[in-house]
Amino acid sequence: MAERAGQADGRADRILDAAAELLVRLGYRKVTIEDIAQLAGIGKGTVYLHWRTKQQLFEAVLLRESISYVEQLLDGLRRDPAMLLPHRFVSESFLMVGDRSVLRALSEAYVQQRQHRFADAFLHSQELLASERFYGLMIRHGLFRDDVPNLSYTLSAMMMGFHLNDAADLMGIEVDTRAKAESISFIVRHAFEPPEPPDPEELAKAASEVIDVFEALIPPYRTWIYAYERTHEPG
Amino acid sequence: MAERAGQADGRADRILDAAAELLVRLGYRKVTIEDIAQLAGIGKGTVYLHWRTKQQLFEAVLLRESISYVEQLLDGLRRDPAMLLPHRFVSESFLMVGDRSVLRALSEAYVQQRQHRFADAFLHSQELLASERFYGLMIRHGLFRDDVPNLSYTLSAMMMGFHLNDAADLMGIEVDTRAKAESISFIVRHAFEPPEPPDPEELAKAASEVIDVFEALIPPYRTWIYAYERTHEPG
DNA sequence: TGTTGACCAGATTTCATATTTGGTCACGAA
DNA sequence: TTCGTGACCAAATATGAAATCTGGTCAACA
Numbered sequence: 001m002a003e004r005a006g007q008a009d010g011r012a013d014r015i016l017d018a019a020a021e022l023l024v025r026l027g028y029r030k031v032t033i034e035d036i037a038q039l040a041g042i043g044k045g046t047v048y049l050h051w052r053t054k055q056q057l058f059e060a061v062l063l064r065e066s067i068s069y070v071e072q073l074l075d076g077l078r079r080d081p082a083m084l085l086p087h088r089f090v091s092e093s094f095l096m097v098g099d100r101s102v103l104r105a106l107s108e109a110y111v112q113q114r115q116h117r118f119a120d121a122f123l124h125s126q127e128l129l130a131s132e133r134f135y136g137l138m139i140r141h142g143l144f145r146d147d148v149p150n151l152s153y154t155l156s157a158m159m160m161g162f163h164l165n166d167a168a169d170l171m172g173i174e175v176d177t178r179a180k181a182e183s184i185s186f187i188v189r190h191a192f193e194p195p196e197p198p199d200p201e202e203l204a205k206a207a208s209e210v211i212d213v214f215e216a217l218i219p220p221y222r223t224w225i226y227a228y229e230r231t232h233e234p235g
Numbered sequence: 236m237a238e239r240a241g242q243a244d245g246r247a248d249r250i251l252d253a254a255a256e257l258l259v260r261l262g263y264r265k266v267t268i269e270d271i272a273q274l275a276g277i278g279k280g281t282v283y284l285h286w287r288t289k290q291q292l293f294e295a296v297l298l299r300e301s302i303s304y305v306e307q308l309l310d311g312l313r314r315d316p317a318m319l320l321p322h323r324f325v326s327e328s329f330l331m332v333g334d335r336s337v338l339r340a341l342s343e344a345y346v347q348q349r350q351h352r353f354a355d356a357f358l359h360s361q362e363l364l365a366s367e368r369f370y371g372l373m374i375r376h377g378l379f380r381d382d383v384p385n386l387s388y389t390l391s392a393m394m395m396g397f398h399l400n401d402a403a404d405l406m407g408i409e410v411d412t413r414a415k416a417e418s419i420s421f422i423v424r425h426a427f428e429p430p431e432p433p434d435p436e437e438l439a440k441a442a443s444e445v446i447d448v449f450e451a452l453i454p455p456y457r458t459w460i461y462a463y464e465r466t467h468e469p470g
Numbered sequence: 471t472g473t474t475g476a477c478c479a480g481a482t483t484t485c486a487t488a489t490t491t492g493g494t495c496a497c498g499a500a
Numbered sequence: 501t502t503c504g505t506g507a508c509c510a511a512a513t514a515t516g517a518a519a520t521c522t523g524g525t526c527a528a529c530a
Contacts, residue, residue: 046472154418157415179385277504281505284504289492
């Protein structure tokens with residue numbers, strides 16, 4: 001494995017840390033590779049031993065953060081399987097994203113440069129969370145309704161409206177994150193879940209399956225973060 | 236009424252027609268007052284006998300279009316009171332907006348210049364449609380649920396997600412307008428309406444009330460379109 | 471073998487100049 | 501006197517050349 005730089009030394013993570021910190025502090029545009037290298041205490045060229053482009057470096061930042069966030073979700077799920085109920089799951093996620101400055105900064109960057117330069121990057125984190133596998137499983141266990149047209153698109157379009165602030169801006173009001181989460185929770189509860197709550201037994205079973213799915217899903221993505229090679233597709 | 240230009244001659248409407256046509260053809264930014272005047276066959280200064288600023292002229296364009304669109308809705312409502320059911324009402328509106336090139340162009344302009352220069356203008360058309368009076372009436376007749384948190388914001392945030400195309404872009408797919416309308420209809424049906432459909436009697440009554448409310452609401456707005464004076468508030 | 475920073479081309483910013491355009495108003499037509 | 505106009509102005513915007521910055525490479529070095 002010639003091109004992988006010292007693997008146990010955590011240098012890649014130090015670079016990602018630096019990138020993340022500067023990202024939050026300055027925003028995507030203003031962060032330069034040199035800044036990052038300096039903050040990580042290494043030479044500029046070294047960054048390129050880990051990732052081919054700035055783009056890819058920040059995809060790695062996004063992906064690492066997304067994984068950590070999925071793990072946070074899984075933790076919650078282990079503590080309380082009822083968190084798998086979509087209205088809790090989805091609104092909880094919404095709040096968690098709002099709490100993660102790195103994700104906030106990246107989605108900021110996405111919104112600003114209206115070009116879909118970041119679409120790819122987000123796709124990864126999207127795939128991660130929104131894999132068809134996940135939806136299939138949720139429907140099979142009766143957690144999502146099976147008659148929502150275009151489920152995954154419909155859900156994310158709806159969410160998008162709350163993420164961007166345009167609706168509030170237009171109405172000339174401010175809506176705090178908590179209130180948004182309540183709206184989301186309400187919509188999901190009534191439009192995306194079956195009327196009757198699932199059997200608790202079933203729920204627990206589904207929860208453990210979901211945990212398994214994601215735990216199996218994460219490692220290849222994590223590898224991809226640090227892997228110099230490929231431009232696409234983890235596992 | 237000294238400052239009102241010849242009122243019966245319809246010159247104001249000719250100007251609005253010209254503005255609308257150029258708007259659709261060139262987009263807000265590229266339309267100049269001079270173009271408009273020329274197309275309307277009048278001098279530039281004359282435009283300013285009707286509206287104080289370019290901004291206000293286009294607010295008038297938007298408002299006139301919005302009124303015509305509300306009237307189209309009311310027509311539908313008169314033909315079939317069941318159109319008042321929110322899931323029909325809302326998704327129908329969504330489709331109608333998509334069909335009106337002027338509204339499309341204007342919301343395009345709003346999205347592009349991310350500044351809220353247009354917020355005011357949209358506010359008018361928003362007020363028009365989304366007046367508290369309307370929601371109150373709908374809830375009272377059992378057409379909207381009474382337990383949706385923050386009803387008017389929640390509804391428009393949700394809609395916003397479908398109007399902007401970000402969700403689809405992000406997922407790298409295309410979703411046609413019809414499919415979006417179905418998603419919207421589904422969400423509204425299940426999350427914003429009470430479980431049981433209303434009594435048809437009640438529905439007809441509500442419909443006629445709504446028609447009355449809007450018919451009373453429209454005239455002041457229409458006046459405002461052509462009124463040279465005031466910068467704000469119609470009625 | 472792994473790391474680096476000088477180096478380069480292309481992108482971005484800057485800044486001065488040219489052009490456009492929203493808005494006014496003195497004048498002329500009706 | 502009333503209404504309509506287009507020449508006019510300041511401010512905004514477009515243009516474009518030059519200066520600067522930055523992603524990415526690679527010969528040299530540890």
